[in-house]
Every structure is written in C-alpha cells, then in structure tokens.
Amino acid sequence: MMAQLTSSERQNIIAIGLAILIGGFTLAILGRNDILGIHALLFVAAGGLAIIVGARNLYKPEPSEDRSQSYYDDPSKVGIFLALIWGIFGMFIGDWIAWLMAFPDMTFSEGWSSFGRLRPSHTTGVIFGFGGNALIATSFHVVQRTSRARLPSQVLPWFVLWGYNLFCLLGVTGYFMGITQSREYAEPEWYADIWLVIVWVSYFGLYIWTLARRKEPHIYVSNWYYMAFILVVAVLHIVNNLAVPLSWGSAKSYSLFSGVQDAMTQWWYGHNAVAFFLTAGFLGMMYYYLPKRAQRPIYSYRMSIISFWGITFFYMWAGSHHLHYTALPHWVQNLGMSFSVMLLVPSWASAGNALMTLNGAWHRVRDDAVLRFMMVAAIFYGLSTFEGSFMAIRPVNSLSHYTDWTVGHVHSGALGWVAMIVFGSFYALVPWLWKRKSMYSARLIEVHFWLALAGTVVYVFALWNAGIIQGLMWRTYNDGGTLAYSFMESVDAMRPYYVARGIGGLLFLTGTILCLYNVWMTTRMATETDTESVDQSVATLQPAE
Amino acid sequence: MFKTHYKLERNSVALALGIIVVSGIGGLVEIAPLFTIDETVEETQDMRTYTPLELMGRNIYISEGCYACHSQMVRTLRNEVERYGPYSLAVESKYDHPHLWGSKRTGPDLARVGAKYSDAWHVAHLINPRDVVPTSIMPKYGWLAKTPLEMKDLSLHLKAQQRVGVPYTDEQVENATADAYAQATPESAGQDGVLERYGEATNVRAFDGDPKTVTQMDALVAYLQIIGQLTQVPYADNNSEKKGE
Numbered sequence: 001m002m003a004q005l006t007s008s009e010r011q012n013i014i015a016i017g018l019a020i021l022i023g024g025f026t027l028a029i030l031g032r033n034d035i036l037g038i039h040a041l042l043f044v045a046a047g048g049l050a051i052i053v054g055a056r057n058l059y060k061p062e063p064s065e066d067r068s069q070s071y072y073d074d075p076s077k078v079g080i081f082l083a084l085i086w087g088i089f090g091m092f093i094g095d096w097i098a099w100l101m102a103f104p105d106m107t108f109s110e111g112w113s114s115f116g117r118l119r120p121s122h123t124t125g126v127i128f129g130f131g132g133n134a135l136i137a138t139s140f141h142v143v144q145r146t147s148r149a150r151l152p153s154q155v156l157p158w159f160v161l162w163g164y165n166l167f168c169l170l171g172v173t174g175y176f177m178g179i180t181q182s183r184e185y186a187e188p189e190w191y192a193d194i195w196l197v198i199v200w201v202s203y204f205g206l207y208i209w210t211l212a213r214r215k216e217p218h219i220y221v222s223n224w225y226y227m228a229f230i231l232v233v234a235v236l237h238i239v240n241n242l243a244v245p246l247s248w249g250s251a252k253s254y255s256l257f258s259g260v261q262d263a264m265t266q267w268w269y270g271h272n273a274v275a276f277f278l279t280a281g282f283l284g285m286m287y288y289y290l291p292k293r294a295q296r297p298i299y300s301y302r303m304s305i306i307s308f309w310g311i312t313f314f315y316m317w318a319g320s321h322h323l324h325y326t327a328l329p330h331w332v333q334n335l336g337m338s339f340s341v342m343l344l345v346p347s348w349a350s351a352g353n354a355l356m357t358l359n360g361a362w363h364r365v366r367d368d369a370v371l372r373f374m375m376v377a378a379i380f381y382g383l384s385t386f387e388g389s390f391m392a393i394r395p396v397n398s399l400s401h402y403t404d405w406t407v408g409h410v411h412s413g414a415l416g417w418v419a420m421i422v423f424g425s426f427y428a429l430v431p432w433l434w435k436r437k438s439m440y441s442a443r444l445i446e447v448h449f450w451l452a453l454a455g456t457v458v459y460v461f462a463l464w465n466a467g468i469i470q471g472l473m474w475r476t477y478n479d480g481g482t483l484a485y486s487f488m489e490s491v492d493a494m495r496p497y498y499v500a501r502g503i504g505g506l507l508f509l510t511g512t513i514l515c516l517y518n519v520w521m522t523t524r525m526a527t528e529t530d531t532e533s534v535d536q537s538v539a540t541l542q543p544a545e
Numbered sequence: 546m547f548k549t550h551y552k553l554e555r556n557s558v559a560l561a562l563g564i565i566v567v568s569g570i571g572g573l574v575e576i577a578p579l580f581t582i583d584e585t586v587e588e589t590q591d592m593r594t595y596t597p598l599e600l601m602g603r604n605i606y607i608s609e610g611c612y613a614c615h616s617q618m619v620r621t622l623r624n625e626v627e628r629y630g631p632y633s634l635a636v637e638s639k640y641d642h643p644h645l646w647g648s649k650r651t652g653p654d655l656a657r658v659g660a661k662y663s664d665a666w667h668v669a670h671l672i673n674p675r676d677v678v679p680t681s682i683m684p685k686y687g688w689l690a691k692t693p694l695e696m697k698d699l700s701l702h703l704k705a706q707q708r709v710g711v712p713y714t715d716e717q718v719e720n721a722t723a724d725a726y727a728q729a730t731p732e733s734a735g736q737d738g739v740l741e742r743y744g745e746a747t748n749v750r751a752f753d754g755d756p757k758t759v760t761q762m763d764a765l766v767a768y769l770q771i772i773g774q775l776t777q778v779p780y781a782d783n784n785s786e787k788k789g790e
Contacts, residue, residue, distance in 0.1 A: 034698075101651065104675075104682045114684040116610025178608035182643055211557040219554050227557075228564045235565070239572075244708045246701040252604070254705050259638035260586060261579045263646050268572050276568075305550050312564055316571030325620035326646060327635035329585055332575050339571070398622055402650040475624040483628055487653045492680050 002057040004067055004074065005154050010054050012155045017050025027191060030249035035177055036191070039251060042173065043195075046166050071144045073433050075157040077523075079137025080426055080433075082165055083130050084516040087419075090125025091512055093118050095505035102498040112176040120180060120187045124171045126414065127185060127277065132168070134422045135281040136161055136203070139226045141429060142288045143207060146223060147214030156206045163199035167192055179251050183266050185273045186240050190253045193241040200237070204230045221304045225284030228312055232276040240269035260327055268319035275315035278413065279381075282421050283311075283350055289425040290374045291357055294364060299356035303349045310346025314339050321392035324401060333394065340392030344385060351382035369442070369449040373424030376453060380416025384409060399475070404494065405467025408460050415456040415508055423452065423515055430519050435528050440521035448511040448518070455508030459501050466497035587636040592776040594640050594711055595768075596743045597699045597725040598759075602768025604702075605761050606645070609686065616647030617656040617772065630657035631779040640711045640775070652683055659774040664752050667766045690753055690762040694729075696722050717742050729763040730756050 002010065024043025031037040097118050099106055107113045140157055144150060151157055170192040174180065180187040188196075207230060211219060243253035257265050291298050298304060320328060320336030355378050358365055365371050387409050391400045400406060427445055431438050439445060473490040477483060553559055579585050595603060606612070619625050619632045626632055633656050638644050647654075662670075666677060671689060674681035699721035703713045717724070720738060727735025728749050736749050752766035773779070 100684070101682055104684060107684070109685070109687060111609070111688055114609065114686070116613055116684065117608075119610055119613045175610075180608060180610065182607040182610075182612050182645065184613075184648060208557055208561065217555055219557060219560060224554070224560065224564075227561060228568070231561060231564050232568050235569070244705050246698065246705045250698070250701065252702070254702075254709050255643040256709055258640060258642045258710070259644050260635040261576070262642065262644040263638075264576055264579055266644070268576060302547055305547065309567060313567045313570070316568050317575060318571075320575060322648065323646070325622055326618050327633050327638070329579070329582070332579070335575060398620070401620075402616055402648070402654075406649065474628070475622075477624075483624060487628070488678060488680060491652075491682060 002053065002060065004063045004072065005057070006062055007058065009155050010058050010060075013158070014051050014054035014058070016155070016159060017047045017054060019047070020050065021047030023047070027248075030247075031251065032249070034250045034252075035179060036249060036251040039170065039174060039177070039179065040191070042166065042170055046162070050162075068150060070150070071141075072151045072154060072157065073141065073144075075151075075161050076137045076141045076429075077433055079133050079140070079161055080430065080519065081516075082161070083133035083137060083422070084426075084512065084519065086125055086129025086133055086168065087512050088509070088516060090122055090127075090129055091505065091509040093125055094122040095502060095509050097122060098498065098502040098505050102495055102502060111178065117175050117178065117180075120175045121172045123185060124168060124175070124187065127273075128171065129165075129168045131278060131281075131418055131422070132164060133161075134426070135226070135229065135277075135285070136164060138285050138288075138425055138429065139207070139229075139281070141433070142220075142222045142284065143210050143226065146216065146220035146288065147210055148216055149210055149213040151206065152209045152213055153206065156202055160199055160203045160206060163195070163202070167196045167199060170195070174251075181241070181243065181253070181255065183240060183255070184270050186237070186266070186269060189251050190241070190243050190245050191251070193237065193243075197234070197238060200230065200234050204234065220288075221298065221308065222284040222288040224308050225280045225287065228308075229276050229281035229284065232272065232280070232312075232316075236269045236272050236276070240265055260329075263323055263326070264320060264328060264332065267322040268316070271319035271322060272315055274413070275311065275318075278418050279315075280311065282418055285425050286350075286354055286374065286377065286421050289421075289428050290354055290371075290378070293368070293371050293374065293424070293428045294358055294361040296357055296361050299353050299359070303353045307346040307349035307353065310349065311343070314343040314346060318343055318392065321397065322401075324394050324397040337392050337394055341389050344389040347385035347389075348382055351378050351385070354378035354381075369445040370424055370427040370439075372449055373420050373427065373452075376449075377417050377420035377424060380412055380420060380456070384413035384417060387412065399471040400467060403467035403470040403474075404463045404497070405471065408463025408467055411463065412456070412460045415452070415459060419508075419512075420452060420456075423448065423511075426515070426519065430522050434523050434525075436522055436525050437528050440518050440525060444514050444518045448514045451507050451511035451514070455504045455506070455511065458504030458507065460504075462497045462500035462504060466494050466501075469493055469497075585635060586639055587634055587778070589636050589776045589778045591778070592636060592639065593744055594706075594713055594717075595771065595775070596728055596739065596747060597696075597703060597717075597721040598694075598728040598764050599768045599771050600702060600706070601694060601696070601699070601725065602764035602766070603645075605689070605765045606768060607643075612645045612647050614649060614651035614683075615653070615655045616650050617654065618646040619654055619656045625654070629654050630773070634779050637773065637776060637779065640706075642706065642709050642711065652681075655769070655772055657773045659770050659772040664750060664766050664770065665754060667769055668753050668762060671762065671765065686765075688761075689765055690760055692761045694725070694759045694761050694764050696725050696759065699725055714742075725764075726759055728767065729753075729759045 020043055024040050024047055027040035028037050097115055100115050171188040179189050242256040245253040255262055317339035318336055320332045321340045324333050365375050427439055470490050473485040619629045621632045670677045671686045673685050674683040700718050703718040703721045707713050723735045724739050727733050727739050731749050748770055753760050753762040
C-alpha cells in the first residue's frame with residue numbers, strides 16, 4: 001500500500017495525520033463534558049494511525065521512477081474491500097431490523113441496539129459505506145482509464161478514501177450513542193458534516209486535476225456523471241446540514257431552518273441524494289463497465305447527452321413529491337409532481353441506452369453472470385424510475401406514502417439497481433486491477449447472481465403487497481361510513497410480509513458475503529503478466545455516432 | 546445542440562459550471578420563495594414555544610429515531626382527518642428545528658397524540674409496548690425511566706434555539722434548568738415560574754409518576770403530551786369546514 005509513495009509523500013501523510021490528531025484532540029478537550037469528548041477520540045485514533053503508518057514506512061526504499069507510466073490503483077483496491085465490508089455490515093443490520101419488525105424483542109435491552117438507532121446505521125452503512133466506497137473506488141479507476149492519465153497525487157486519493165470512511169464511522173458510531181440530526185440520510189452531526197466537506201472538496205480537486213491532465217481530448221460520459229455526483233452532493237450536503245451547535249464542545253446542534261422550509265430542504269436533499277449519489281454516480285459506473293464487459297460501444301452518444309442533462313436538471317425539482325398533501329404549499333407539490341413525471345424521459349433514455357448497448361451481445365449475457373448483473377441492474381433502474389415517477393403522482397402518493405410500498409420502491413432501486421451494478425462492476429474490475437486471468441470462481445458469481453436476484457424479487461414483492469394492503473386498510477370505509485380498520489389491524493396484517501422481507505434480505509446478504517469471499521480468493525491467485533499502461537487505447541469506449 | 550456539447554465535453558471547468566447552474570435552478574425556485582411568501586406559514590396568536598423539558602423530550606425522540614416509524618403530519622385527506630384529527634398546519638412546526646414530519650408510518654401518526662392518552666399509559670407503553678397494545682411491534686424503551694435527564698446545559702440549548710430564530714426570552718434562557726426541574730416536580734418552588742413563562746396551560750406533573758427524580762421518561766412524555774397542542778388553531782371552529790371536507 002505504501003510501496004509506491006515517495007518519502008516526501010510519506011512525510012505528508014504524517015503531517016496530515018498530525019493535523020487530524022491535533023484537531024481531534026482539541027475537539028475532545030472542548031467536548032470533555034459532553035458525549036463529543038468521546039466521539040472526537042475517533043479523530044485522534046485516525047490521526048494516530050496515519051502517523052504510525054507513515055512513520056513505519058518512512059525509511060523504506062523509494063519507489064522506482066517508472067511508476068508514473070502506469071495507473072495508480074492501490075486506493076481502488078482498498079476501496080473495493082471497504083465497500084464490501086461496509087456492505088455486509090449494513091445489510092446485516094438491515095436484515096436484523098427487518099426481523100425486528102416481525103419479532104420486536106429479538107434484540108438487546110440496551111439503547112444502542114434498539115430499532116431507531118440501528119435503522120440509520122443500516123442506511124448509512126449501505127448507502128454511504130457500501131455505495132460511497134464503491135463509487136470512490138471505481139471513479140478513481142475510470143477517470144484514469146478514460147483520461148489516459150495517472151492520478152496526479154498519491155496522497156490525496158488515500159486522504160479521500162480514508163477520510164470518507166472516517167465520516168461513515170463517525171456517523172454509525174454516533175447513532176449507536178444517540179447522536180443524530182434526524183435528517184434522513186444526513187443524520188451525522190455538525191462536526192462529522194464539516195469533516196465530510198473537507199474530504200469532499202479534496203475529492204473534487206483530485207478529480208478535476210486528473211481530468212486536467214488527460215490525454216484524451218473528450219471527457220468520457222462516465223466522468224460527467226461522477227462529476228455531477230461529486231459536485232451536486234457537495235451543494236446538497238452543505239445546504240441541508242446548515243445548523244447551529246450548542247457550543248464548540250457539544251455534539252448537539254439545531255438546524256437553521258424549521259418546519260415547512262426545513263422539510264422542503266431536507267427532501268430536496270433526500271431525493272437528490274437518491275439522484276446524485278445513488279443514480280448519477282452509478283450511471284457513471286455503468287457507462288464504463290457495461291460497454292467494456294460487453295465489448296460493445298455505448299449504443300447512442302446523443303441519448304447519453306440528453307439523459308445526462310435531463311437528470312441533472314429535472315431531479316432537483318422532484319424532492320417535494322415526498323411532501324404531497326402536507327402543509328407544504330400546493331404550488332411546490334405540483335411542481336414536484338410534474339417534474340417527477342418528466343424525469344421518466346431521461347431515466348428511461350439511460351436505461352434504454354444500456355440495454356441497447358447489450359443488443360448484439362445477448363449470447364454473452366446468457367453465458368456471463370457478470371454481464372447479467374449489469375443487465376438486471378439496468379432493468380431494475382428502468383423499473384424503479386418508472387415506479388418512482390408513478391408514485392410521485394399525487395393521488396397514487398395518497399395511497400403509497402407512509403407505507404411499506406415506499407420502502408419496497410427504495411429497495412428495488414438500492415438492491416436491484418445500485419447493488420447489482422456494483423457487483424457486476426466489481427467482478428469485471430477485480431481481475432483487471434489485480435491482473436488475474438479471471439475471478440476465483442465463476443460458479444460462485446453465478447450463485448451470487450441468483451441469490452441477489454431472488455432476494456431482491458422476494459423483498460420487493462413482499463413490500464409491494466404490504467404497502468398496498470396497508471394503504472388500502474387505512475382508507476377503507478365500511479357501509480356505515482366509518483373507517484373499517486384500526487391502525488393496529490393494519491400492523492397485524494403486515495406480519496407475513498415482514499417475515500418474507502427478512503428472508504429476501506437474508507438471501508441478498510448471503511450473496512454479498514460470497515462476493516467478498518470470491519474477491520478475496522481472487523486476490524490470492526497467481527498474477528498474469530500483462531501490465532496496462534497509460535498509453536493503452538480506450539478505443540472500445542468511443543460511443544457509436 | 547450536439548455540436549455545442551461536443552465543445553463543452555472538452556472543457557472540464559465549463560462542464561463543472563454547467564452542472565452547478567443546471568442543477569441549481571430547481572432548488573432555488575422551490576425553496577427560496579418558501580422564506581419570502583407570507584402565506585406559506587399561517588399567522589397565530591396563541592403559539593407557544595416548547596418548555597425546556599419538552600425540548601429535551603423532543604431531543605430524545607430524535608436520538609431514539611422515533612421519526613423513522615412515526616410521522617407527525619396529518620395529510621389533507623378525509624380518512625386521515627377522521628383517524629387522527631385536524632390536518633396539520635405549517636404554523637404548528639414553525640418552531641421545530643428540525644422538523645419531524647416523518648416519512649413512514651410503521652406506527653401511527655403522532656401529530657395529534659398530545660393529551661390523547663394519560664401519562665401512565667405512555668410510561669407503561671414505552672417500558673413495554675406489548676403490555677398495553679398486545680400485538681404492537683414497537684421497541685421497548687425501559688432505560689428511559691432509569692436514566693436521569695441531563696439538565697445542566699439547558700440554557701445553551703435555549704440559546705442555540707434563540708440563534709436559529711425561536712423567540713425564547715432571555716429570562717427563559719436563564720431559567721431553563723430550573724424550569725425543566727420544576728415542570729416535572731409538581732408543588733415545587735419553581736412551578737409558578739414555569740406557568741408564568743410558558744403559560745397557565747403548561748402541564749406541570751411528575752410525568753413518569755415519580756416526583757423525586759427528573760428522568761428521560763419525564764422529558765419524553767412531557768413532549769408527547771404537547772405534540773399538536775402548542776397552538777389551538779387547528780382545532781378552532783372556524784376551521785371545521787376545512788376539517789371534514
């Protein structure tokens with residue numbers, strides 16, 4: 001991991017570690033009378049680790065000069081493992097709390113293990129831990145290949161990767177202790193938020209710096225998406241997390257906005273976290289790994305332009321569909337609904353572009369589970385974006401909102417689209433990165449594919465049923481003109497579906513564990529001697545015109 | 546159009562700026578006017594702020610993630626109004642930093658739960674929900690009744706609330722800790738101060754049934770009992786034509 005770093009870079013790592021250590025120590029002292037005092041020790045530990053790693057390697061031999069002729073892939077390799085470990089953690093918590101909804105006492109009596117604290121650990125673990133690390137790892141790989149340029153720094157990528165994981169860790173450990181802002185998918189408190197801003201600005205800097213050094217005249221589509229992901233998430237993160245802490249020594253803060261404005265800001269963030277974190281970034285992944293694996297150019301260059309700008313523009317209007325029939329003014333609700341429906345056009349243009357790219361390579365899809373992961377991802381992307389637009393229509397939303405249908409919809413996107421494209425991309429990428437002939441076991445990939453697909457289908461069907469039954473029970477009147485069901489009757493009716501969901505989640509989790517095993521075993525296989533150089537052509541990526 | 550793009554995609558800075566501009570429009574158009582259009586939030590005369598004890602209860606509600614399963618937003622739909630009560634008005638969450646409108650009803654909506662059940666019911670329900678609702682799937686929160694409420698930095702809480710725009714008076718900020726103690730300790734010397742600063746209708750009770758110590762349970766129940774009760778406007782008669790539909 002440190003072998004490619006020059007001694008001045010190792011010194012830089014020690015300096016950065018020292019800065020984090022001092023910052024963390026200051027925060028711990030300021031917060032000594034608060035829970036912040038304990039939480040800030042994570043910064044101290046992270047800084048200390050960086051110093052130790054830097055110091056232990058300080059006098060190792062300098063790397064050879066010809067390293068600049070090849071790509072810098074070590075951060076991507078570590079990122080893949082981090083993503084899978086976070087994925088297993090997040091999915092484990094997710095399945096645990098899924099079972100809690102059928103058997104509520106299947107937990108410990110301490111606060112950390114209660115549903116309300118585990119739930120954000122699940123969402124943070126899978127969205128930011130699993131998804132975010134996968135995005136960082138693949139973006140480093142893709143930007144170098146499509147630019148034919150090596151990452152310009154060997155320290156910054158590590159800072160971005162480990163700094164980002166520190167943020168995830170701050171989030172999850174915080175929830176266990178009851179530290180949360182309650183803003184969905186933005187729960188970490190102010191100090192973790194500020195830390196993420198620092199990391200994220202470095203990420204953007206690194207990305208644009210690499211692009212600036214590119215040898216390809218054009219910036220490939222994947223990079224548009226990765227850039228939109230980095231930039232827009234930064235804007236969303238900063239605006240949504242504006243808050244006033246009690247003091248510099250307190251973990252608690254109060255959001256700057258209140259009530260209706262706060263709700264709108266939060267769902268503007270929340271929906272666009274889906275758009276730019278869970279969609280744009282992963283579309284970037286798809287636009288690179290799918291054509292590479294299928295060995296066919298992207299079907300339409302123009303469709304990719306239309307869908308990119310369509311997604312960038314329309315999505316930002318759609319957040320208010322989370323607030324239909326609430327105290328949010330009607331005009332905002334209507335704008336949100338209208339743009340959500342329009343959003344189907346660029347969404348399906350992307351999904352269609354992916355599937356049309358596979359047209360002519362169906363025999364490969366049949367034989368290759370890796371490509372099948374990607375195809376299923378594109379199909380689920382199309383399905384869940386259609387479902388999303390449909391659910392954003394006010395009368396549909398009056399039935400679906402607040403029910404498990406929403407949860408089913410989210411998971412059709414998260415499991416069916418996001419996780420599937422990650423698995424497909426990882427299985428394609430791992431042998432390239434580690435220079436192996438193939439993955440350790442094609443058979444395990446096949447098993448993983450069917451586990452993941454079965455898990456997703458069971459999960460999504462269970463919650464479609466659950467949600468629609470729930471929604472109907474809440475609004476059904478009997479002949480006398482009064483409500484037919486008590487709320488508890490609707491809870492009781494959910495039980496079989498919650499059990500089914502727990503089983504679906506377990507299948508999916510099992511598949512992810514197999515994936516980690518398969519990747520680990522691949523890295524232990526013998527190396528193929530075929531080094532990929534910066535000057536290698538990226539001709540297969542050129543879109544058909 | 547595609548020719549222009551052909552140029553744009555050769556310039557990383559222009560592409561980045563383009564993304565910022567194009568993505569910025571939606572949020573600007575939908576969010577900025579919510580701060581300037583007066584009709585967004587209704588006017589009321591009787592709206593009061595949370596007492597320090599209720600505010601701490603609200604913070605426990607946040608810490609425990611209650612919002613993940615309970616909404617606090619009755620929608621403008623007939624069945625919701627008949628099930629829960631009058632639909633929610635924007636003004637009711639005017640002092641809510643952050644809002645807790647929620648997004649999921651694994652359990653029922655709580656916007657009208659205040660003053661609906663007794664304190665004893667809430668305490669029993671929080672300690673073991675299945676004691677009072679046999680098929681409930683809510684987690685147990687037994688430790689709340691055993692954990693004393695942290696009250697020493699309550700003035701800081703109110704001060705931060707002041708900074709984000711909640712109209713706490715300096716007197717309320719100064720007396721925050723004393724008021725929290727007094728609200729959960731009936732017949733104590735500070736009781737009159739609480740009523741004077743937050744209104745005669747403020748609940749002053751041993752919410753968890755034990756007047757000796759102020760626990761997290763006291764705070765959470767005090768909060769649950771005030772949800773939807775900070776203003777009486779939603780329940781006013783002149784609103785009834787909106788209510789039933």
